[in-house]
Amino acid sequence: MTDSINLEAADSDRVLYTYFRSSAAYRVRIALNLKGLNYCAVPVHLVRGGGQQHQPEYRAVNPVGLVPSYRENGRTIRQSLAIIEYLDECHSEPPLLPDTPFARAQVRELALSIACEIHPLNNPRVLKYLEREIHTDEAARLAWMRHWMKVGLEGLETLLADRGSSGRFCHGDQPTIADCCLVPQLFNARRFEVDLSNCPRLLAIAAACNALAPFQDAHPSRQPDAET
Amino acid sequence: MTDSINLEAADSDRVLYTYFRSSAAYRVRIALNLKGLNYCAVPVHLVRGGGQQHQPEYRAVNPVGLVPSYRENGRTIRQSLAIIEYLDECHSEPPLLPDTPFARAQVRELALSIACEIHPLNNPRVLKYLEREIHTDEAARLAWMRHWMKVGLEGLETLLADRGSSGRFCHGDQPTIADCCLVPQLFNARRFEVDLSNCPRLLAIAAACNALAPFQDAHPSRQPDAET
Structure with a gap:
């Protein structure tokens, strides 16, 4: 290549x-x-x-x-x-958002909690800046990543625990945009060995997602550019 | 209080x-x-x-x-x-998104470019972490903020320059969700004296927005909790 x-x-x-x-x-x-x-x-x-x-x-x-x-x-x-x-x-x-405005807002809230509050802080370009401009060592960068993932995912766990609308998936019994965001973020959290012991509901939802072919086929290890 | x-x-x-x-x-x-x-x-x-x-x-x-x-x-x-x-x-x-899926996607792309790529890096909790855990000084934190705002806003300027759909506002001649995100981000950029000399189109759009009462009334200085 x-x-x-x-x-x-x-x-x-x-x-x-x-x-x-x-x-x-x-x-x-x-x-x-x-x-x-x-x-x-x-x-x-x-x-x-x-x-x-x-x-x-x-x-x-x-x-x-x-x-x-x-x-x-x-x-x-x-x-x-x-x-x-x-x-x-x-x-x-299949629809990836529910059909009433408030339920849609609840799903978007979860998706954005990942896309705006967790993921941007762990982007490669941010880690590069922390290394080159702020001269942090690898341990400090790992602590940074783990911190934002742990805080963000535990917040998400609390949000889900508070709402009756959470079911087999983030919202009800059908995958939504929120699940599309959750599974990759948990993959990333596991990769960096984030402590997920306070997130049992998130882990159960991810397990339900990962039992489905569309999620399995999207996994990093199954991509044409996968590396070990 | x-x-x-x-x-x-x-x-x-x-x-x-x-x-x-x-x-x-x-x-x-x-x-x-x-x-x-x-x-x-x-x-x-x-x-x-x-x-x-x-x-x-x-x-x-x-x-x-x-x-x-x-x-x-x-x-x-x-x-x-x-x-x-x-x-x-x-x-x-008035609608805050256009009415065709591709045009809606273009507007959301701009809004998310701010909400996911610029703003999360300059959140107070992130600056607090940089201070307390990574022991950066104020100059380093200011450089951090300016860096992400400049990179992100210049990227947005390029995105807008490439598309014919940008008009008086980010999309056409009516404010959308993208303008709701742009004006606060530019307010923040000015507050921290970010160099915006490469962003003439963004500045022109913000000026068009800020001529309208709904934008004026939302300004930080007009809020009940405003401080000087």
């Missing part, structure tokens, strides 16, 4: 620019699979060659150099939650 | 738990004003008394202790974008 991005697939109807370990890309893979939509994965390696996301070919797709980006019939959408809401609006079955 | 939160207003139909300088609360204030909805503001002081957001009264409203929270008829929604989408679904005029 060279350091260049293989953009051949960019002519397909549906293209996901992805990285196997990116939890934001993982969210979109789950949503595409839940909707039963075929897509072509274009891997963007976030580490190799200083990060392929910084190459001009990818900057033309996503000027801020973040993964994922989604192209459909030549039009690009960035930001995982914008992509998932788009897929949900274009393909109604 | 005591260190306790005044929860008397919590019986009103619409309650916003807010802090004048919180840019996430500022987004929701703009949306409420654009919709012409009256609400009762309950200030939660993020600094005084170690932060009122940590008091049990507020933790009962928002277990993760973040501002804003919104209560309507006794039901709570947290996360500013979940609140704004809810308001938009319940009150159709």
Whole structure:
């Protein structure tokens, strides 16, 4: 594999620019699979060659150099939650949001609690800044990641414990956008050995999700660019 | 003013738990004003008394202790974008999202680029961690904030420059969720003297927004808890 991005697939109807370990890309893979939509994965390696996301070919797709980006019939959408809401609006079955405004708000609240409060702090570019500009050592960066994941996931556990709407999944008995965000975040938490002993409900929901093929097929280890 | 939160207003139909300088609360204030909805503001002081957001009264409203929270008829929604989408679904005029899925995705992409990539890194709790756990000095924390705001806002400028859909506002000639996020983020950027010389389009959009009463009335300086 060279350091260049293989953009051949960019002519397909549906293209996901992805990285196997990116939890934001993982969210979109789950949503595409839940909707039963075929897509072509274009891997963007976030580490190799200083990060392929910084190459001009990818900057033309996503000027801020973040993964994922989604192209459909030549039009690009960035930001995982914008992509998932788009897929949900274009393909109604199965719905990834409930059908009343308040229930939808509850689901979005959970998804955004992950996407806005946990994930951005553990993004590779943030860790790079902590290393290069603030000169933290690896232990301090690991403590940083674990702190924000633990605080955020325990907050989510409390939110779910307080609401009767939480069932087999984050909301009721059908996966929603919230589950699309939860499973990748828990994968990441496990990877960095975060203490999840206070999050039994989150773990039970993730287990229910991971019993389903759309979640299994979206797992980092099953991606074309997976590394061990 | 005591260190306790005044929860008397919590019986009103619409309650916003807010802090004048919180840019996430500022987004929701703009949306409420654009919709012409009256609400009762309950200030939660993020600094005084170690932060009122940590008091049990507020933790009962928002277990993760973040501002804003919104209560309507006794039901709570947290996360500013979940609140704004809810308001938009319940009150159709004026719409804060365009009416086709791709255009909606474009607007959400801009809003999430601020809410997920810029704002979370400059949250007071993150700055507190950088101070107490990583022992950075004030200059390093200021450089951190300026870095993420500059990178994020310049990325947004590029995104907007690339699309024909950007008009007087982020999308076309009517304010959307993207403008609700942009104006508070630019207020914050100016407060910390971020170099915005590469963002002329963002500044022009913010000027168009700030000429409108709903944006003016949501400004931090006009809030009941404003401080100089």
